[in-house]
Amino acid sequence: MSDALDTLYREVILDHYKNPRGKKKLDHADVKNEGKNPVCGDEIEVEVEFDGDTVKDLSVSCAGCAISVASGSMLYEVIKGKSFDEVRKIAKVVKAMLKGEEYDADGIDLGDLDVLEGVRQFPVRIKCALLSWVTLVDAIEKADTNESSKLSTTE
Amino acid sequence: MSTLMQHKKTNPVIDPESIRRDFPILNRTVNGNQLVYLDNAATTQKPQIVIDELARYYSEYNSNVHRGIHTLADEATQAYEKARQKVANFIGAPKTEQIIFTRGATESINLVAYAWGRKNIGKGDRIVLTQMEHHANLVPWVALAKETGAELEYIPIDEQGCLDLDDIGEIISRNTKLVSVTQMSNVLGTINPVEKTIEIAHDRGAIALVDAAQSVPHMPVDVKSMDADFVAFSAHKMLGPTGIGILYGKEELLSGMEPFNYGGEMINEVRYDFADWAALPHKFEAGTPNIAGVVAFSPALDYLRNIGMANVRQHEIELTGYTLDRLSSLGSIRIFGPMNPELRGGAISFIDNDVHPHDLAQLLDQSGVAIRAGHHCAQPLHRLLGIGSTARASFYIYNTKEEIDQLIDALKEARRYFGHE
Ligand SMILES: Cc1ncc(COP(=O)(O)O)c(C=O)c1O
Numbered sequence A: 001m002s003d004a005l006d007t008l009y010r011e012v013i014l015d016h017y018k019n020p021r022g023k024k025k026l027d028h029a030d031v032k033n034e035g036k037n038p039v040c041g042d043e044i045e046v047e048v049e050f051d052g053d054t055v056k057d058l059s060v061s062c063a064g065c066a067i068s069v070a071s072g073s074m075l076y077e078v079i080k081g082k083s084f085d086e087v088r089k090i091a092k093v094v095k096a097m098l099k100g101e102e103y104d105a106d107g108i109d110l111g112d113l114d115v116l117e118g119v120r121q122f123p124v125r126i127k128c129a130l131l132s133w134v135t136l137v138d139a140i141e142k143a144d145t146n147e148s149s150k151l152s153t154t155e
Numbered sequence B: 001m002s003t004l005m006q007h008k009k010t011n012p013v014i015d016p017e018s019i020r021r022d023f024p025i026l027n028r029t030v031n032g033n034q035l036v037y038l039d040n041a042a043t044t045q046k047p048q049i050v051i052d053e054l055a056r057y058y059s060e061y062n063s064n065v066h067r068g069i070h071t072l073a074d075e076a077t078q079a080y081e082k083a084r085q086k087v088a089n090f091i092g093a094p095k096t097e098q099i100i101f102t103r104g105a106t107e108s109i110n111l112v113a114y115a116w117g118r119k120n121i122g123k124g125d126r127i128v129l130t131q132m133e134h135h136a137n138l139v140p141w142v143a144l145a146k147e148t149g150a151e152l153e154y155i156p157i158d159e160q161g162c163l164d165l166d167d168i169g170e171i172i173s174r175n176t177k178l179v180s181v182t183q184m185s186n187v188l189g190t191i192n193p194v195e196k197t198i199e200i201a202h203d204r205g206a207i208a209l210v211d212a213a214q215s216v217p218h219m220p221v222d223v224k225s226m227d228a229d230f231v232a233f234s235a236h237k238m239l240g241p242t243g244i245g246i247l248y249g250k251e252e253l254l255s256g257m258e259p260f261n262y263g264g265e266m267i268n269e270v271r272y273d274f275a276d277w278a279a280l281p282h283k284f285e286a287g288t289p290n291i292a293g294v295v296a297f298s299p300a301l302d303y304l305r306n307i308g309m310a311n312v313r314q315h316e317i318e319l320t321g322y323t324l325d326r327l328s329s330l331g332s333i334r335i336f337g338p339m340n341p342e343l344r345g346g347a348i349s350f351i352d353n354d355v356h357p358h359d360l361a362q363l364l365d366q367s368g369v370a371i372r373a374g375h376h377c378a379q380p381l382h383r384l385l386g387i388g389s390t391a392r393a394s395f396y397i398y399n400t401k402e403e404i405d406q407l408i409d410a411l412k413e414a415r416r417y418f419g420h421e
Helices: A003-008 A011-018 A066-079 A084-099 A111-121 A123-145 B002-010 B016-020 B048-061 B071-091 B105-120 B139-148 B194-203 B251-256 B291-307 B309-329 B357-366 B379-385 B401-417
Strands: A031-037 A042-051 A054-063 A151-153 B099-102 B126-130 B151-155 B176-182 B207-211 B230-234 B245-249 B267-271 B274-277 B333-335 B347-352 B372-374 B390-394
Touching: A003 A111, A003 B357, A011 A066, A011 A111, A031 A123, A042 A066, A042 A123, A054 A066, A054 A084, A054 A123, A066 A084, A066 A111, A066 A123, A066 B357, A084 A111, A084 A123, A111 A123, A123 A151, A123 B357, B048 B071, B048 B291, B071 B099, B071 B291, B099 B105, B105 B139, B105 B176, B105 B207, B105 B230, B105 B245, B126 B139, B139 B151, B176 B194, B194 B207, B245 B251, B291 B309, B309 B333, B309 B347, B309 B401, B347 B357, B347 B401, B357 B372, B357 B390, B357 B401
Parallel strands: A031 A151, B126 B151, B126 B176, B176 B207, B207 B230
Antiparallel strands: A031 A042, A042 A054, B099 B245, B230 B245, B267 B274, B333 B347, B347 B390, B372 B390
16 A cells, blocks of 8 residues: 555554543543544543643543554553643644644653654544544533533534 | 437446446546546436537527527426426336426425424424435424424334334324435445335324435436325436425325415516415416526436436446445444435445545545545434544446446555554
């Protein structure tokens, strides 16, 4: 298959897809949020347990394509233990990276996330990669504003 | 066209190889490979004669219709009305006035929901649909039910993906005002016994609409013997341009309905405080229509007529049977819808046990094979099936068994790429 395809489906991505990290149920979730990509039907659930304003633990359960599952799995690895502010910052960087915009990742540990750069060449897949991030950020906003359940979408 | 005519004399069955020569787009490559276009349920490709007519309209007789006394206006009007006549002939409509041009099947159904539904359906009335409807034949009724307090009831499907008609006598109850059913599912491929649902609807005093977006392009359809009250379909799914839909309706129903849009072309007489509607079909065609699209739909209809819709259907039964066999032999594929090609059309939805539909579509595209992945505008059906999305291959007159082989090879390759044998 082609080089472009290999940059989309990096080995790291396929590895996260086959063994998604963070696919579990939390015993003490402080907030839960569901996300949906209305175009393709991918669905995700994110649970977060807080310790003050840090993410003590989280779960990411995604029924979707390789890109959305892998993105959620990498999200889990990077986000666990981060403060709300850091989460927002990282989500912003990921968004900018996917959309091909400028970003400043100084002082941020992106883990495997840089492989998502390859998604940029496949515009219809950007939403797949974004789904878990949008859902997580909404979950945290929800906790911050005490909002009850809300469905996140990539639209 | 000439190759087709010659061909017809010698052999009644479709020869896709000669047909392919009439479709310039089929020569293109995608990602370095010859295009294998298997997304025909979404839209079909266009033969050169349709493309030529679009250009000929704009370069030779572009003009507004029904308005001018000059030569171009006359030519455009005649071509426009000739297309209407051809549509009427194609589906066996008794009168040309029963054919209304819209933007697509979606708008045709919305026209009925607004101009007929909101006048005739009220609180406590029932609307009957099926569990396999496209959003186009679902959302307009969900909205109407919400607005009026009418109730929605769905004819269920069985494990095969066929309508389960056991309780249809109760489902289509005495308070039912409308029964709206797809004649061919765009996801399951299932061909539904619409004659039966129409008959029961009429017995209950209800009106019957048929969503024929997938049936009219792929099989012989006769609206008169079917006895449907309304039939909706789209030109772009049957070799025609995008932006053209058809609504067929029974004359007494259409005559009794108020317009859907108001403006130019749909009036008889207008004063500052008064307007009186034009006769059918113009009452429902306010404003300047998509003239280019309508006139270029004529050659598409001629093309299909020359092949013969029974032959189109036969060709697709053969391709569908072949595809179902080959997909089944892969071992990793779950197919939705009936496994008997006689019961279904050539839109085949499936999932692979290991590779998500989205990824399949992406990997197949690398091989030049165009399939669709997603819920195909049928979210409730996918939820019922317990899946978020499916991959779908769908055929038309120019598809060949060799292309199905390429689809199968590409599916195997996609599995290998993801590390599955
Ligand atoms: C069964 C069915 N009904 C309705 C439609 C709507 O057609 P259109 O989008 O052309 O209005 C489609 C196609 O998308 C369809 O497959």
